[in-house]
Amino acid sequence: MYASKKYWMIAWILVLPALLIRIFTTIYPIIETFHISLFEVKLLQGIRKFVGLDNYIQLFHDSKMITSIRFTAIFVVGSMIGHIVLGIILALILNMKFRGQKVLRTIVLLPWAMPMVVIAMASKWAFNNEYGLINDFIRRFAPSFNLDWLIYTNTARSAVIAVDLWKDLPFFAILVLAGLQFISSDMYEAAKIDGAGSIRSFFSITLPLISRNILMLSIFFTMWRITSFDVVYAMTSGGPGESTALIAYRVTTEAFTNLNTGYAASIAVVLFLVMAVLSGLSMSAAKRVDY
Amino acid sequence: MIPKNSRSVPLTLTIWGLAAIVAFLILFPLWWIFISSITPAGELFSKPVKYWPVHPTLDSYRYLIKNVGLLPKIGNTAIIVGLSILIGMIISVMAAFSFARFRTRGLSIAVGFLLASMLIPDVVTARPLYDFLRSVHLYDTYTGLIILYISGILPFTILILQNYLNDIPVSIEESASIDGCGFFQSMFYVTIPLLRPALATVCIVNFITCLNNFFTPLFYSNGISVLSTAITQLPLRDNMYAVPWDLVSAMGWIIILPIIIFVAIFQRQIMEGIMAGGVKG
Numbered sequence: 001m002y003a004s005k006k007y008w009m010i011a012w013i014l015v016l017p018a019l020l021i022r023i024f025t026t027i028y029p030i031i032e033t034f035h036i037s038l039f040e041v042k043l044l045q046g047i048r049k050f051v052g053l054d055n056y057i058q059l060f061h062d063s064k065m066i067t068s069i070r071f072t073a074i075f076v077v078g079s080m081i082g083h084i085v086l087g088i089i090l091a092l093i094l095n096m097k098f099r100g101q102k103v104l105r106t107i108v109l110l111p112w113a114m115p116m117v118v119i120a121m122a123s124k125w126a127f128n129n130e131y132g133l134i135n136d137f138i139r140r141f142a143p144s145f146n147l148d149w150l151i152y153t154n155t156a157r158s159a160v161i162a163v164d165l166w167k168d169l170p171f172f173a174i175l176v177l178a179g180l181q182f183i184s185s186d187m188y189e190a191a192k193i194d195g196a197g198s199i200r201s202f203f204s205i206t207l208p209l210i211s212r213n214i215l216m217l218s219i220f221f222t223m224w225r226i227t228s229f230d231v232v233y234a235m236t237s238g239g240p241g242e243s244t245a246l247i248a249y250r251v252t253t254e255a256f257t258n259l260n261t262g263y264a265a266s267i268a269v270v271l272f273l274v275m276a277v278l279s280g281l282s283m284s285a286a287k288r289v290d291y
Numbered sequence: 292m293i294p295k296n297s298r299s300v301p302l303t304l305t306i307w308g309l310a311a312i313v314a315f316l317i318l319f320p321l322w323w324i325f326i327s328s329i330t331p332a333g334e335l336f337s338k339p340v341k342y343w344p345v346h347p348t349l350d351s352y353r354y355l356i357k358n359v360g361l362l363p364k365i366g367n368t369a370i371i372v373g374l375s376i377l378i379g380m381i382i383s384v385m386a387a388f389s390f391a392r393f394r395t396r397g398l399s400i401a402v403g404f405l406l407a408s409m410l411i412p413d414v415v416t417a418r419p420l421y422d423f424l425r426s427v428h429l430y431d432t433y434t435g436l437i438i439l440y441i442s443g444i445l446p447f448t449i450l451i452l453q454n455y456l457n458d459i460p461v462s463i464e465e466s467a468s469i470d471g472c473g474f475f476q477s478m479f480y481v482t483i484p485l486l487r488p489a490l491a492t493v494c495i496v497n498f499i500t501c502l503n504n505f506f507t508p509l510f511y512s513n514g515i516s517v518l519s520t521a522i523t524q525l526p527l528r529d530n531m532y533a534v535p536w537d538l539v540s541a542m543g544w545i546i547i548l549p550i551i552i553f554v555a556i557f558q559r560q561i562m563e564g565i566m567a568g569g570v571k572g
Binding site for chain 2: 007008010011012014015017018019021022024025026027028029030032033036090093096098100101102103104105106107108109110111112113114115116117118121122124125126128130131132133136139140166170171174175178223226227229230233234248251252255256261264265268269271272275276279
């Protein structure tokens with residue numbers, strides 16, 4: 001019906017506003033990012049000179065940047081292991097039939113629906129040694145426990161990962177649950193008749209059937225972790241020192257605080273390329289892993 | 292069929308136990324934030340932490356209204372979120388309709404572009420976008436913020452609506468046109484009403500996305516303050532960590548409470564929306 005030429009104009013007029021908005025808010029700035037990453041820009045001194053790939057070379061020798069890359073790797077891997085292991089367990093709990101299942105599903109939606117800033121600001125207080133929720137809870141079991149989480153590198157990093165898990169793990173579990181609901185109960189019945197216990201049927205039926213779903217989810221969640229910003233901004237401001245400055249946080253610090261926009265752009269380009277590789281991976285994963 | 296009640300008692304108890312632990316881990320911190328917000332500032336420095344205040348008070352909320360300008364912030368948030376969703380939905384329905392009904396090579400490239408642009412992270416475009424907004428005088432304006440909020444919800448919304456539209460047969464519009472409907476008439480009176488459930492789902496998810504948008508107001512506004520950024524800009528105190536926890540918890544609860552109510556009411560639609568698009572909050 002809509003094949004005739006007269007609809008050609010209407011079709012483009014309808015998509016035009018959406019396209020224009022996305023072009024101005026993503027395409028134009030990303031081209032500009034690539035462009036200024038080749039310049040040394042010092043806004044305060046009014047310097048702007050072409051330096052070729054110097055920013056990129058500097059990036060891999062900058063100790064702050066290396067710390068950021070290292071912590072981002074720890075954050076992504078640590079958080080993703082937690083997401084996958086605990087996420088599957090939580091999804092299995094949500095998939096069980098019991099009174100109160102609906103209430104539990106509603107509760108599990110809450111962390112997803114809340115802004116990360118609020119959670120991160122609250123966490124700053126929750127991880128306080130004297131008056132925080134976390135230590136108060138631990139002290140109920142070990143009364144002499146004392147630890148100022150956000151002061152030491154390792155504990156601050158663990159705390160950031162824990163907060164990230166609290167916020168996004170339930171969301172991951174809900175998406176895994178979506179995959180679980182496609183598995184027909186006939187399969188479990190058949191397995192039961194063949195003598196498989198519940199652990200055996202989890203590893204032989206459930207896991208293989210949701211593995212593709214989990215792989216896709218993990219790629220997307222990894223991408224979101226790599227560009228995480230809010231949690232560190234509100235909770236630790238990258239501290240102690242620079243030890244929890246995720247790459248995304250580093251970019252904004254260089255761009256808006258140090259006003260080193262050329263250098264910031266080169267980090268942004270690297271981040272963008274990593275994202276592009278991962279999305280390429282997710283597309284080939286979507287095609288190849290098929291049953 | 293195995294009857295539903297065949298499960299053993301210990302197993303049921305284990306499931307309830309697990310469910311209780313999950314519920315506790317999620318709800319207890321929220322309860323703690325609420326209690327902190329109605330506890331007088333001095334009482335917050337108590338060890339062990341009191342999970343019920345001795346002298347409950349609404350002082351923190353009063354302070355936020357009087358000294359921090361809570362009400363204008365709520366107004367700003369309502370205006371920006373409301374208009375962004377309204378305009379964003381109109382633009383999305385138009386685009387989704389076009390993508391679902393017309394098939395040309397140019398349009399498939401446009402769809403691909405929209406999906407690909409979803410993967411560009413905010414931080415990568417932040418600085419050039421900031422400079423661009425300044426140069427066209429949209430920095431720190433309602434218009435600028437609304438455009439950016441809309442941009443944030445467009446790809447997801449178009450994707451979901453297009454999927455729904457693909458399931459609505461074109462023959463409905465064909466018969467409408469035989470009955471004398473023009474193109475826009477059949478779009479408005481025949482197709483869009485059929486989209487209503489999808490529109491509701493997408494609106495609900497977008498409401499949460501917009502309300503939680505922190506990056507946009509943080510970097511692209513200064514004078515116009517919304518709730519999500521306001522919580523990081525509360526006046527610092529002289530306590531040991533410079534966190535005005537009494538105010539932070541009150542501000543946090545003001546943001547959290549509507550979300551809890553909203554999620555409780557629209558649990559089903561939110562689940563559908565999440566599962567349809569894997570949207571990131």
